[in-house]
Amino acid sequence: MADDPKTPPGVPQSILELSAFNPVARENPHGLLAALQSACPVMRDEAAKVWLLSRYRDVRETVNDRTYVRHPLNAEPGSISARFVEEGRERRASILFLDDPDHARIRQPLAKAFYARINRMRPEIEAMVDEVIDAAPEAGVFDLMEKVAVPVPVLVIARILGVDEERLADFRQWSEDVILGLNPVRTPAEDARLVSGAEALDAYFQQLIEARRRAPQDDLVTDMVQLQASGEAKISDDEVRTNLEALLVGGNLTTTDLIGNGIWLLLMHPEQAAALRTNPDLAAQAVEEVLRYEAPVQATSRIVPDERTVAGCPMHKSQPVWMSLAAANRDPEIFDAPQVFDITKKRASHIAFGGGPHICIGAPLARIEARHAFLKLLTRYPNLRLSDQPLVWRTLPFFRGLEHLLVEA
Template identity: 45%
Template structure:
C-alpha cells in the first residue's frame, strides 16, 4: 500500500475509528512521506516535534485559507476557529495567548486541586445514586464530560445551569477540525458555532453590566479598554475556543484512559493502591491513546525534515498519535506501560501552539483516575464502547459501565499517600 492509499484509508470511517494500523502502514514509508502533491505526512516523533517548533511553519492563515476556501468567512464554524488563538500565527497568536495565559498559570492550576477533587467526588456520588439498581451508566455523560466542563465554565464564569448545553454544540463545532469535512457536516458545525457565539455574546453583555472575577470579564475589559489588543470577533472566537478546548480534549482523555485501565486490570490495581503513580499513568495514557491525533502546519519557507525537502507552501499533516507510538522514541510502543521512562507525548503539541490548558487537563486526569478506581473498585465495561468517527479529536460516543459494590467513601488524602498526591 503506497502512502496515498494509506492516507485514503486513514480518512475513511474504518480508519478514523482505529487509526493505529494505518499509522504503521504510513510509517513503513519513513518518518516523513509525501502522500500527495504538496502534502507531507509525518509519523516520526522527532520530526513532528521539530516541525511543531520550527518558526518556518505556521497554521493556515487568512491569505492561504482564501486560496483554498474563498468563502470561509461565511461559515460561522470556520470563522470562529480562524479568529481564535488556535488558528492564528505570531504576532496575533502571541498577543491573544498572553491575555488568557494568567488563568492557566501553574500557580492558578495548583490552587484548583481541591475544587476539582470536590467536583469529582460529587459526580461519583451521583453516578452511584443513578446506578443503585445495578443498571449500566454512561461514564462519559455522568463523569468525563461534566467534570472538565464544570472546571472550564467556572474559569469562564459560565453559570452551572447552562453547562448541559455545551456538549452537543461543541461536538458539532469540532467537526470543522477534521482534515476532511462534507457539506452536510459543515452545516452541522456552523449550527453549533452559531449557538455558541450567540451564548457568549449574551454572556459578554452580562459581564459588561455586572463584572465578575472570571476570565470572561477580564477579556471583556481588555476589549473595551483597547480594541486593538482584542477585537470583538477575537473576543467571541476565543471564548468559544477556550470553552470547547477546555473540555473536549479532557473528556476524551478521561474516556480513552478509563477504557485502557479497565482493559489492563493489573495496571489499574497498581494505581488504585498508590494514587501517587497518577502523573506517570496520565503521561502514558496520553501517549498510548491520544485524545488529539493530528494537527497541520504550512511551510512559509523551504524546510528539510526527515530526509525530505518541503517547499514553501507545503502542508505537513502531523500525526501526533503515530508520533506517540514511534518505536525510535518509545520501545515496544504498542504496549501500555505506565512504568516506562517519562513519555513526554506530543498529545498537547509543542512549540508556540502548545496547549494552553495542558496543565489543567493533566490535573483533572491525575485526580480523576485514582478516584474512579478507589471509589468504584468493581468498575467494569458494560459491553463494547463505541468510538466517534472522528480522527482529530479521538474519543468515545458512549461509554457504558457497571459500578459493582460501592467502596467506603475515600475522601481527603488516601492512607499511605504522600501529601499533595491525588
C-alpha cells in the same frame, strides 16, 4: 488507490487511510502507523496535497520551529489544510490558526489569565469532577462516556468561564453543537445545528462580556474584559469571543477522550488499575501514559513558509505538513517497548499536546481533570469492569475516542 510498486504492501498511502473513516484505522490505527513510520516516515499524499511526518524527532523539530505558519489562507489551494478556511469567517480564526503577531497578541494574555485561574481553582475543579462522578449510577451497567467523560469537561469550562448556572443546560447543548465543526463530513441537519449553536453561543458570550464589564465577577470572562480595559490585552470583543469558544471546541471532546481512553485502558489492563489503586501517586504518570498510548488528537499540522528541506525531503512554500502525533508517541527510537501500556514506567515526554508556539493551552487543565477522574472512579467503583458489549470508536477523523464505554460497577 492503485498500489505503487515501490511501496511495500500494507503501508498506507493516504491520510484518509489513516483516519477514522477507514474502519481498520478506526478500530486500531497503530498497526498502519507503525508500518508507515518504518517504511515511509515522510509520506506525500497527492490527493490531499499534504506531507505526513511520523517519526518523533521530525515531528518534535517541526512543531517547535517558530518559522512555520499555521493560518489556512497560507496553505496551497486545494490542499486539505486550505479547506479549514470557513467561508465568510476567514478573519475570525482562533489562536489555533493564527500566526504572529496576532497569535502572540491574543495567546499571551489569554494564557496568563487562564493559567492563573486554573491554579486558583484547582480544588474547585476537583470538586466538580467529584460532583459528576458522585451523580453517576451506584451500580449496574452504564455508559461511562455519557455519565462521566462527556459532562466533566463541559461543567468545568463553564464554571471557569463564568457561565450562569441557569444557562448551563443551554451551554452544554451549544458546546455539543459547535464541536460538530470538527467533523468535515456533516449531514445538512448537523450543519444547521452547528450554525445555530455557534450563533447562540456567540450571542451569549457577548452578553456575558457586557454583563461582566458592568459588574465584574470571579471568572475568566471578567479576567479578559479587565485585561482589555487595562490595555494589557489589545483584543477586540470579537477576538475574545472567538478564543473563548476555541476553549470549548479544543478542550471538551479532547478531555472527554482522555478520560474515556484512560478508563478503557486501565480496565483492559487490570494490573495497571491495581497499581494505581495501590499507589495514587502514579496518577500523573498514568495520565501521561494514556496520552502517549492513545493520543486523543492524532495529528496536527503546520504550513511550509518557504522552499526548504524538511526531514530530509525538499518541500515547497505553502505545502502543508501534517504530523502524526499518534505514530510519534510510539516511535521505537524514543520509547522502549512502545506498544506496551505501562503506567509504572518513566518514559520520555510524549507529544500528544503538540509543541512550540501552538502547544495546547489547555494541557494543565486536561491533566488536572483526568488525574482526579481516574483516581475518583477507581475509588468509587472498586470492582469496575468493562461490559461485554463491543467497543465503538468515534468516526471523527484524527480524533481518537469512544462513542460509548459501557462499564459494570
